[in-house]
Amino acid sequence: MEAVALSPIPNTAVKLERELRAELAEIGVVWNSLKQVLPDWIDSAFQSRSGIVELKTFLSRNAGLQLTSDGHLTTKQLPAACFKTNAATSVDQVTAARSMATACARLVAKATKTPYTRLPDEADAFREKILKYGDKAWMDLSMLLSACWMHGIPVLYMPSLPVQGRKMEGMVTFVSGRPVIILTKKVPHPDWLLFILAHEIGHLAKRHLPEDEGQAIVDDTVEVKAGDDRDQQEEEANRFATHLLAPGGKEVTIGKRLPVAAEFAAVAQKYGQDNGMAPGYVILNAVHNSSINGKKPYPLGQAALKLLLAEDDSSAADLCKNALRERIDVNLLRDDSIEFLEKLDLL
Known part of the structure; x- marks a missing residue:
């Protein structure tokens, strides 16, 4: 009798986890990343089929997925969004990210204490209103976050969505x-988010987003400099953003001589104080609007941002998380949903 190669039979937990991993991969969700943000009880879920059903029910309630009639997970059906993608990105590549972000947005929206009121549609007037409540002559990320929340508009910062493919830079839903x-x-650096947030605010202020459940505008890439391929809504959102962040929409460029980082930071600090612009925004705006030997000097901008005089060292994640914590009522959320948002670093 010839020898036969034998393979061990996987135990139930390993088999069930492998099946779920494959199921999620088909819809663009990365199991190893998702597992890190799930409640602690999920390890025991793989001991039985009933545990898997409980886990899938949790995912359908919190992660933008839904259960089909035969018990499989699929992406929850959402209304057709307005996808602002570039030529290198397909809508399918950002669909998984949109679905999970929408589910988290829904959780936070339900727990937000401040009623929603529409934003002013004129950026200059909105800027003046925001600056009256602040202690600076320019708009920083903390002030812009507060302005959104005061209108009952939550802002979620989710740089580590556990999905495959590209993630959009910004989205409103x-x-x-x-x-x-x-x-x-x-x-x-927090100022990297200033223009992206101001751009998304522009979409809302200009009434680009239909106020129907699940509607969304998904921005693959948000750019300061408008181009021939940008549509009218993107142009309007960009214009609103520049006027929100600088008096009269003022923009700047780097001169013919490329400065060193320390000089760039010092000039931006003074220019921002004199002209009502966040110094970090001055740096990034100048980088976006300049070309040195055919390339935008992003490394110089990053180096200069690190040298800016800062009143505190709060990260973008800290600022967004603190704003959210202060303005939602966690008693309106299930315990496992709270844990999920905490592990996603939203709470």
């Missing part, structure tokens, strides 16, 4: 009776 802004660009 209407859920549970209010718009919610989602930012996903991972940034080293």
